[in-house]
Amino acid sequence: MDRAYALVSGDKAKVLTVTLRPKGARGADDLAALKRDFEAELAAQRLRWAVARNNRTVREYVVENALALAKEFSERAAPGAAAPAAEQLTADQRSEIERLIAEVETEISAMNAQAKGPDPKASALSWEAAQKAEKDGSSA
Amino acid sequence: MGSGAEGGKGRFLGLSRLTSLPSGARTDPAGLGFFGFRDFGDWVLITNDYGRWQMLEKNDFERFLAGGVKPGEVLHEELSGRGFIRDRMDFGDLAASYVRQNSFRFIPGPSLHMVVVTLRCNQKCRYCHSSVVDPSRTDTDMDLETARKTVDFIFATPNPSLCIEFQGGEPLLNWPIVKFIVEYAQAKAKAQKRRLLLALVNNFTLMTDDKLQFLIDHGVSICTSLDGPADLHDANRPFLGGGSAQTKVVSWVKRIMALAQTDDIRKPYMPSALMTTTRLSLARGPEIVDLYRDLGMEQIFLRPLSPIGYAKRVWGEIGYDYADFLRFYEETLDYILELNVSGRSGIMERNALILLTKIVKGEDPGFMDLRWPAGTVLGCLAYNYDGRIFVSDEGRMVDHQGDPIFNVGTVTDSWQDVLDHPTSRACVAASNLETQPMCAQCAYKPWCGAEPVFHYEMQRSIAGQMPTSPWCGTHMGIFDILLKRLREPKTRAVFDGWLERDLCQWQENGPTIPGQPVTEAAS
């Protein structure tokens, strides 16, 4: 990990030579440790590569199965869930939303109309004072 | 080269954070199923794509590598049943396991929608205060029109189950818009027959009885920040209104907990708290846990600080090396486990729960920060007060520091436009762990995740470079710590108890709102 500069030379189809130049290490012991680590890593990579190559089709097959299974499952559980249901607000819902919008508009304009505005004021007050102010406001 | 996993004990000095093969090990890969491994010294963990795993004694691992585990042995049966023997695989079973483990990959569209209703805040948190603005800056409040379009956009995304999370700034500073979004979204959910969850993240300094009543009546779950005892919390999160912010948080948490205890309908909405670990927290794990215990909280979430947005600028003052966090995590988790083992408390740690849900239950806990492809866009979106959409809340914070790279559209765009945005596509492509050389081989790949925004901030690459990534170091360390404790019968029993008790009610797939439509798919 960030321990050496590596130079790879040679012919990929025949023999490759890896030259490592340590970044911080100095003595012969450090160099020997770096060589050992590199060889251990190479052995692990050789195994991982072989296992990955041998299992490529198996892994693809299982994921294909998983995709089919998931599709079947989600269609059984929520038919048509991939596309949201077309929104059909009832007349009641529509008028409820209109009422809601009117209410919030009133609240916001009341909030903005106050010279100081309730929010900056509240944030400058202590918590207890802000509570009291809110209570007085809501009961007014 | 230290071949064993080192957990939270320090840096890895090998060529990679991955462990190497036992020295001189004979290998015969022909009969082996695909696997990743991690050497813990006396034993080795092996895992595969399907989320199956096994802990092997070192000599059994060496026999496995050499093709020496033979049919008729119990170990052979176990390894075959888990998909580690190439010519003995139950494809249907492994595919089902893969789907269960990665269910998020098969559900269309984001489920978590974080709405920033204002940038104003009345706290000046040390890790965030430049991501917010002064309480007088009402120009950073979301207006009604934008709020309506935001909800319309959210309901145009295709996930059958939606969670809207209010964030800020301090969202209670723009209360009329919070109320509007709650009611409008609930009306739309009813009309579209979709499952809707609502959550409010607030600092409690502006909470009132009326607001609380509204939130309870509408089934909005409440989450706050609680960093620890008053001196620690207040040092991290100074309150502009004067006085101790921690006292206010504690007081409201107690009140809501008391309400929840006396009412079954309110029980699912017990407040939850997030704890952010700063440098000041590192020596105080047990004290922080004791505070959560005293408050009757069921869980504590030991979260590392991320060097994103403003926190990156002040990292020198409040940040730490990931090895320091791992030490803190390990010591604090051990304290929690000890409390559980001795019967003094049943408090659970949430990082552990998330990972154990993946590892032990083989299920997806619905946690955005630990999945691949990353949760960005495919799992979550963040909506700024001005209607701009970001790949995540962290992406929005990067924008606040002057870099709009993670902006993927606005609420007037279509969902398809946002999904097709080059940044959305890049985040997905860059967060496939199969294309990360180290992750592709890592034993933790089936349970790990990717974080494009973090790596952009830390390494100027959305893909990141895992061998030097603190994100990888942190997660690999947490996995190591948990796996070691999973092997100990005493701590394994505690973990099993947690998994039985925990309903896995994360914000993204939390409790259902009474009276709200629930699709079968989401239940």
Ligand code: SF4
């Ligand atoms: S990011 Fe996760 S999967 Fe990748 S190497 Fe690190 S711990 Fe392993």
